[in-house]
Amino acid sequence: MDANFSHALARVARLGRKGCDLLEALGRAGLFLGQSAISVPSREGWRLWMQQMHFVGVLSLAIVLVSGLFIGMVISLQGYTILVEFGAEEALGQMVALSLLRELAPVVAALLFAGRAGSALTAEIGLMKATEQLSSMEMIGVDPLRRVVAPRLWAGFVSLPILTVGFSVVGVWGGYLVGVQWLGVFEGSYWSNMQASVTFLNDVGNGMIKSMVFAVVVTWIAVFQGYDLVPTSEGISRATTRTVVYSSLAVLGLDFVLTAVMFGGL
Amino acid sequence: MKRSKTMELGVGLFMLAGIVGLIFLGLRVSGLSLTSSTQTFHLEANFANIGSLKPRARVTMAGVTVGRVESIELDTEWYDARVVMKLNSDLEGQISRDSTAAILTAGLLGEQYIGLSIGGDPEMLADGETIRDTQSAVVLEELIQQFVSSMANG
Numbered sequence: 001m002d003a004n005f006s007h008a009l010a011r012v013a014r015l016g017r018k019g020c021d022l023l024e025a026l027g028r029a030g031l032f033l034g035q036s037a038i039s040v041p042s043r044e045g046w047r048l049w050m051q052q053m054h055f056v057g058v059l060s061l062a063i064v065l066v067s068g069l070f071i072g073m074v075i076s077l078q079g080y081t082i083l084v085e086f087g088a089e090e091a092l093g094q095m096v097a098l099s100l101l102r103e104l105a106p107v108v109a110a111l112l113f114a115g116r117a118g119s120a121l122t123a124e125i126g127l128m129k130a131t132e133q134l135s136s137m138e139m140i141g142v143d144p145l146r147r148v149v150a151p152r153l154w155a156g157f158v159s160l161p162i163l164t165v166g167f168s169v170v171g172v173w174g175g176y177l178v179g180v181q182w183l184g185v186f187e188g189s190y191w192s193n194m195q196a197s198v199t200f201l202n203d204v205g206n207g208m209i210k211s212m213v214f215a216v217v218v219t220w221i222a223v224f225q226g227y228d229l230v231p232t233s234e235g236i237s238r239a240t241t242r243t244v245v246y247s248s249l250a251v252l253g254l255d256f257v258l259t260a261v262m263f264g265g266l
Numbered sequence: 267m268k269r270s271k272t273m274e275l276g277v278g279l280f281m282l283a284g285i286v287g288l289i290f291l292g293l294r295v296s297g298l299s300l301t302s303s304t305q306t307f308h309l310e311a312n313f314a315n316i317g318s319l320k321p322r323a324r325v326t327m328a329g330v331t332v333g334r335v336e337s338i339e340l341d342t343e344w345y346d347a348r349v350v351m352k353l354n355s356d357l358e359g360q361i362s363r364d365s366t367a368a369i370l371t372a373g374l375l376g377e378q379y380i381g382l383s384i385g386g387d388p389e390m391l392a393d394g395e396t397i398r399d400t401q402s403a404v405v406l407e408e409l410i411q412q413f414v415s416s417m418a419n420g
Contacts, residue, residue, distance in 0.1 A: 047270075053277045061280065097295050162284030169287040172295055195297025196324065196377065204291045 029224045036145040036223075037153050048151035056117045056152070057159030061166065063116055064109055068100075068167035071108060072174030075099055080183050092185050093194035096175035101198065101207045102263065105168040107255050110214035113160050114247040118222035121152055122243040125226030126236040134227075149223055156219025157212070164211035206262045213254060218247040305355040306333065307393040311367040316347045317378050317403025319369055324379040325351050332357060335380065351380065361397075362387040368401035378403060 079095045125148060128134050134144045172194075179185045198204070222243045229239035292298045316338060325333040333353035341348040353361075364385030371378050382397075391397065 050270075050274055050277050053280070054273045058276045058280045101291070101295070159280070162281060162287075165284050165287035165291065168295075169290050191294070194295055196322065198296040199322070200292050200296040200298050204288075204296055208288075 025228075028228065029220070032145075032149075032224055032227065033153075033220050036149040037157075045146070045151060048147070049154055052151045052155035053159060056121070056155045057162060060113060060116045060159070060163060064112055064163045064167050065170050067108060067112055068105070068170035069174040071104055071167075072096060072100060072171030073178045075104075075171070076175035076178040077183075080179060080185070089179075089183075089185050090189040091193055092175070092179045093190035093192075094197040096179070097172055097194045097198050098203060100168050100171040100175075101203045103255075103259070105164050105171060106207050106210040106214060107251060109164045109167045109211065110160060110218055110251045111248055113156075113163060113215075114218045114222070114244055114251070117156065117159075118218050118243050118247055119240045121156070121219070121222040122226040122229075122240045123236060125149070125152070125223060126229045126231070126239050129227065129229065130231040130233070130236060132231075149227060152223055153219055156222070157215050160215035160218065161208055161211045164207065168207070206258075209262075210255065210258050213258065214251050217250050217254065221247045221250065306352045307355055307358045308336070309351050309353060309361070309391060309393075309395060309397060311349050311351065311380075311397040311400050312341060312344065313347050313349060313367075313369060313400050313402050315402040315405060316349065317369055317371075317405055319349070319378045319380070319403065323377065325353060325382060326379055327357075327382045327384070332382070349380070358393065359390045361391045363389045363391055364399060365391070365397055366399040366401060367397045369403035371404065 075096050076092060079092050080089055083089045083091055083095065125134075128144075128148065134148065137144045137147060176190060180187045180190050225239040225243045225246070229235045319335065319338065321335050321337055323335045324331045325335060333351055336350045336352045338347055338349050340346075349367075351367075361382070362385040364387040366383050366385065368381050368383075369378055370381045385399075
């Protein structure tokens with residue numbers, strides 16, 4: 001009886017320790033975001049940011065645009081086969097544009113971004129930590145948060161919304177290619193139905209807000225996982241996996257919450 | 267140094283592409299137009315039943331789109347729906363006082379819109395005035411009910 005009781009007590013204590021660890025990690029991550037994102041950029045900082053924009057944004061453009069094209073084409077094809085049964089294939093433009101702008105562009109672009117750029121950010125910063133580049137920077141009086149972390153964070157914040165816009169544009173065009181050019185939906189009704197149903201603030205605006213939130217979350221997770229990992233080769237591989245898993249889950253979960261807030265009242 | 271210049275150019279083009287894309291989404295996909303805000307005037311119309319008419323629905327004349335529905339609200343004096351329409355300014359002072367407004371449906375199950383047809387009165391409606399002669403939306407359930415009761419009587 002007594003042994004059982006102390007056993008149960010030890011379990012509760014273990015749970016408590018886990019909870020404390022979790023809270024501590026969250027606090028560390030919050031402090032980390034605050035300290036590195038709110039630092040005044042110097043002239044040198046602009047150049048570093050530019051480099052990261054190239055790496056994080058421009059080089060992700062190809063995969064995002066190609067995925068956007070194919071997703072637009074697939075929605076158009078699937079939508080056509082469903083809508084044509086009701087004789088409503090004129091509403092194809094509306095379906096393609098709304099599903100891309102509200103849902104698919106922010107979410108899929110963020111998932112691709114986490115896989116393409118987020119994992120690379122984690123691995124890069126993790127390797128810097130494992131080879132003690134970060135601590136040598138601190139030694140010579142350079143703040144690694146400002147020098148290494150801040151440009152990467154800001155590059156992520158700026159480039160994901162731009163990638164999302166690109167995804168939507170290319171997707172709408174892909175839907176046009178399949179719907180109008182291949183399946184023969186009347187071109188005028190494709191665009192006019194789209195324009196009649198899409199509102200700039202509600203649909204484009206809310207999609208952009210979603211993608212900004214995802215940009216902050218994905219980049220934050222990626223950079224923090226890199227900065228906070230156990231500096232061994234195993235630690236780097238684990239942190240890279242965690243980046244992709246955590247950011248995918250966070251994006252999908254937050255997407256539901258944001259959608260419920262934005263469109264749930266309609 | 268040269269490498270950094272091409273990189274800056276790439277980043278610049280990337281950001282420019284984002285802005286151009288946003289403009290495309292605004293103008294082409296959501297149908298914003300830059301000039302419409304100034305050159306319009308308003309007309310009102312009261313309907314007994316608007317069916318599923320929504321704000322931003324089209325207002326047409328002879329099938330040509332001449333404006334959009336701006337707002338719909340319940341008129342608590344008469345308990346009918348007051349619809350405010352925003353029309354192209356070319357039509358200001360051209361719509362006679364006895365014109366009619368009807369709520370029509372595109373296709374069998376399509377979106378609902380307002381069709382204006384012009385009357386013969388020499389007096390014209392000015393900005394903010396109300397069209398008196400209106401025709402409500404056809405509600406499918408009422409139509410079926412009428413059909414069923416006429417079948418039962420006949």
